Amino acid sequence: MNEKYLPLGATIAVFLILFLTGGLLYNHFFSTLVLGDILADNAFVIIAAIGTTFVILSGGIDLSIGSMIGFVGVAMANLDVAGWHPLASGLAMIAFGAGFGALQGFIIDFCEIQPFIVTLAGLFLLRGACFMVNLDAVPLRHPFVSEFAAFAIPLPGEGFLASSALIMLASLLVAILIAHWTAFGANVYAIGGDRVSAALMGVPMRRTVVKIYALGGLYSALGGVVYALYTSSGYPLAGTGTELTAIASVVLGGTLLTGGVGFVAGTLFGGMILGLIATLINFNGSLNGAWIMISGGLLLFLFIVLQRFLVGSLKFGAAR
């Protein structure tokens, strides 16, 4: 097996081990019902994390994800009150997300400011915009929302794939195509691997950076649309801290935060692992929410140390 698939393999192995452990510990855990639930519940995080994967592959970071999810929800709820069809407002918000991301990318590249700071300002701006629009949860009342929630494809067993999970899987497929079968995808890997060499090789830096953050914004807005439809409401505090979960999903999925190494598909399993841990702890019943945070951190630690030694032997070993 090629060495670059090792982190991805480790991620999938951890996912399977956790799932099997759950199956051994609890009745009814080992079923497509639980699997479908995990996919549906975490669809919005994973969608946002897929976009973040591109940003992180390029060596950047996007902190504005959680606020984008909140803002999209609030905006959709208000457009719903104004009589828009959720599909129309959803598409408008996805376009807004791409535009906002592109603006962030432009500022990062043109002004040479660290992505961390620019997207931090984006986080404040969008969350503040949520509060300016309204402070309470606004329900989405359009009949389409309940149709969306009811739609599902049955799986063998008792389980089913909810519409949010279907959107997530479709967007993952598109992302894999973009990452591995387009010139843009190759450019992302090139910039993340070595910025200077990429520029010397003729990678159009500004255009690529703007596109990367636009893609990140587009995916987090899509995550926001799915979240709003899934919860059928817009709440200004929705998605607080989702950027961390998304980044953790990307890291657990085997993508290096230094950029240039990783797979979009890994992010799916990274996000599923985090969802699985939460489900396991909920199944237990006697453990509380604090365990979700601690086990998430612990797992992150194990993965990072594992990656460190894997990559240490691959990359730095060769350089020294």
Next chain:
Amino acid sequence: MTKETLSAGLAERAPLVGVKALLRHRMIWPVLALALILIVDGVISPGFFRIRIVEGRLFGSLIDILYRAMPTATVALGMAVVISTKGIDLSVGSIIAICGAVIVWRIHAGDPHFVILLLALGTGLLCGLWNGMLVALLDIQPIIATLILMVSGRGIGLMINLIYGGTNPSFNSALLQGLSVGHISLIPTRLVVGAGIFLLLWLLTRRTAFGLFLESVGGNPAAARLAGVNTRLIIYSAYLISGICAAAAGVILTADTHTSDPVSEGLYIELDAILAVVIGGGSLSGGRVYLGGTLLGALVIQALTTSILSSGLPPEYNLVVKAVVVLIVLLLQSSNARTALVSAIARRKR
């Protein structure tokens, strides 16, 4: 040598006169931003600058800004040290949450309060040890290494609270009360504490070789190592300093609220602290430690918050205004954006 240090070197050799030299100075933008905010405040609410003495202590909007900025400023000073080594510490908010939980736990266990103070600082040191181990010994990228404690720290705080069965336990403590709202003659105690921390760090970075080592490690780690600097030790100590600073802020914040609430205590303080460092002229790519600028940065952030609240704008506008001001300060600091702005103005004049 980077472009920045090169131009700084040139500026030193050929001293510019008057306004131009002033505009080149790195502190000019944060000072201008702070002055602008305060002037706007003065215009909006007359009496903004009035400082009175009420019940034997100083009282007024300016004192209030200093008072409220102190925890963030303390965290930001530690952050400035970490950032100068090309690092970042995302876990400071979680360290504050853990410290709060430890303080309340030990108070309920009946420890002497002075010991509890030391325990809280020790907790910060312990967190710094953990972060430092990951970054300096295991060579893990700082942003991920500290993400681990950031993600799990609030959970640890909740677990500590569960040790004795309280969810959001409250407490009474004369010592902590004194640190929070007490005052030494006219000046609030926490400002004295903050000034003490600043002075200590300033002496450490400007009057000992440690500051030089810090900047050399951040500027070019390989060169620093070849020159005989123990880079691992320097990076390690930066995270220890950040941990202790966060713990000090944690003590004050916990004393303010009389309770331990790990979920929301010190939430987003890491972002404010990093912002303060950047507004103060520090670069996230390391190599420079500007404690004075960082202090100014923290004051800019707090002055902004205070003036939004006192100007009668709804508090919902706070985040948006903050984001816009931050962007403006950052754009002014970027030479590319400045050139574009200047040439746009010149074109219009023609």
